[in-house]
Amino acid sequence: MLESERVVESAALGGRATGRLTNPYVRDEFGLETMDLNVGPQHPAMHGLLRLIVELDGETIVRCDPVMGYLHRCQEKIAENRMYPAVIPLTDRLDYFANMHMEHGYCLAVEDLMGLEIPPRADAIRVLMCELMRLASHLPSIGFLMLELGAFTPILYAFRERERIQTIFEAVTGARMMFHYIRIGGVKADLPEDIPQKIWDYVESLEANLDRDFVDLIQGNEIFITRTRGVGKVTQEEAVEMGLTGPPLRSTGVDFDVRLDYPYSWYPNVTFDVITDTQGDAEAAYRVRVGEIRQSIRIVKQVLENLPEGAVMGDVPRRIRPAEGEGFGRVESPRGEFAVHVVSDGSDIPYRVHYRDPSFVNMQFLQEIVPGHYLPDVMPIMGIVDPVSGGWDK
Amino acid sequence: MAVTLPQDAVEDRVERYLEGFHSRHGLDEAEVEGNVVRLVIEPHILPAVLTTARESLKIMHLSYITVVDREGSFELTYELLDLRGVSVRVKTTLVGEEPVIDSVTGIYPTANWHEREAYDMFGVAFKGHPDLRRVYMWQDHFDHHPLLKSFEISTKRTFEGLR
């Protein structure tokens, strides 16, 4: 037997998904057993195609094992067969609630590989689009959290706001969802004449609506507080150990934000606060996301006020054929740190593209934290992480 | 327990990390490029290097583990972030068709699923991993590792050929 096979076998035999509690138990003296429940891939309220094998003792979860792969589309393999610019539509479909960030990450990696200069206007437009995307992602996050807690209305309000943002995206990029807008070296086309004013009007109205439609209805609601306070509580050290990034990490108090700590693109020219909370549970994650919505509105206004003039596409060769080497890009997507590692062998097709998706890594949190909670608590805990199935499944 | 992030300037920190690695381990290659400390090491000292990073240098976050199939060897890249502007990129090469390396789950628990993905896609076996199962592909009856260069994408390949 090959040594690698031996290693794998020995690891897999001992391995059950780790959890806070020790191995699931059978209480022999009463003959009681735990019950395996498939919170299955077909489910109206899972964030996508996720199969959670949950072992229940009454209503308490003893073990939680996420099984993924139902949306696996082999994006990394396909990217090894496409030319560099043709990979961008694939990245659109990674985390489909944060398309701009995915494109941005990939383009940053390729630009790092080729050493390209991006014109400032393109950088500013990229940041503008990414922050609008963050708005369009955080609002449905809050909506999904409330949907799974049982309130059906906030998600419709959230999608109404998202529709307005998607109308803006349609005017700028031509598509409502799969944009293919951020290209290697800049962006595809300049903003239309009237769009900056429309964006400005929209974020002003959103700032006014945010309290009326979301915060006032949700934040003080007794039932919401009892369902989310103390659920999924995690300490700072555990959070960093588990590799959490993004709002789940910031809800524990660690103020790591890729936009400030590993600055990229136009972000050094805008000022904003990093929203943190000390509670570390589902309610804190919700508050962090609401705070981030406000900060994103602030960034959008700053970019619109200081939008530089110039070209939107840099000096990019017609055929993108980087030299041998590696390129790295890192962005702050709404779910956390999204990193891309591109390896080139000198041809016009990448040799290897690796995506580090925050949803994939943050799902480990689910495996560790859920045991010990009740079954209905799985929903607020998923609301902390807010994974998107295109992200964890690539 | 609170996590304290480093406060000193990026240039000093980068030098400090480089010094920390140099003084403890025999490195094949070590240099600083901007905010990145790049190391190339032998596979057998990987756990020791990462332990240094975690314990002595307080680099808390493992961002990702990339495996590149170089058709004859496997090149692993571990990227560590100290969450305040500096990243450490550790590269090792596993020669041959049987990639086996020690798992770093004991040092960085987040490596759990990164290593599972590496195993699933490339067949890299991690010694000491608590739960080395496949993460994307079918867990039974599928013996291929899709991201290897020898696994061809073929439009003529049917489902029967794979399982």
Next chain:
Amino acid sequence: MISTLLEYYNQEPFRFLTAFGAILFLTLNLAAILTMSERKVAGYIQGRFGPNRVWPRGLLQPAADVVKLFTKENLSPSGSDLWIFLAAPIAMFIPAATIWLVVPFAPGLVIADLNIAILFFISITSIGALGVIMAGYGSRSNFSLLGALRGAGQLISYEVPLILSLLGIAILTGSLSLVDVVDAQAGGFWNWYIWFQLPMFVAFYVAGIAEVKRIPFDLPEGESEIVGGFMVEYSGMTWALIQASEFALMGLMSAIGATLFFGGWQPPLAFLDLGTFNWIWFGLKTSLLMFTFLWIRWTLPRLRMDQLMDLGWKVLVPLTILWLFVTAGAVLAFPSFFG
């Protein structure tokens, strides 16, 4: 000729058959109308129209729903206990239908003027819990079992505040008959029991929502984790009967609440009395309460099981017991005022 015919039909078993037909007609139509009104109310709360395709403005939507459900296949899981599986919707429908027998719609317009009507209401409502357990157990599915166990716990726990909240009214009226309760609230809206029995009404209302298994108490059918809960394996007409029983029970809770606390068919001011047409007042009050049921459903999230039980046992039961003592004390201390 007509009078002798009417006299002939005014005896058993024709009275029973007429009453039976009237009850079924009322209950099923109420359920159908409630499905449509729920969707319209939901739509308007969420900033959209509800169903508005079926002429006119979507008001015939229940007809479309009924046709669809009749033509759907009635599935049952293999290995399920078929007798229990199919009997469960019936067991859930019976309480929702039967209690309408004692509800007074207008002066003299009550099918059975029982002198133990309140006791009848309480005891028949308990059968609904049995139906839930039968549905969940007979479905042979892990999700259904969870839903059934949650349902059993919830329904049985919330019957205690439901019962206790009615005792204050029994003391004030001096009788368990619903007709007497409505008669005792005559005169004007200041005579209605809601003013003095407000905590009891709150307890009755909350327990009523819990008995009907609506949000915020819809954990037995918790859509987010256990999809349909106890009714996940039902489809077609069996499911329709469960839904109809849920809506009919919701209408029933509103009707009983209107009767006990808001004066039933009594008009708010004495000169607005309409004689036999007082069922209009009854209908208005019941509709208002039903609307609040729907309103709450689309606004609030749901409670977790242990929080639900905490609310029932630790908040509602002490509240009702306390107010029972207050009521009894007030009746003893001021017999002339509280009669």
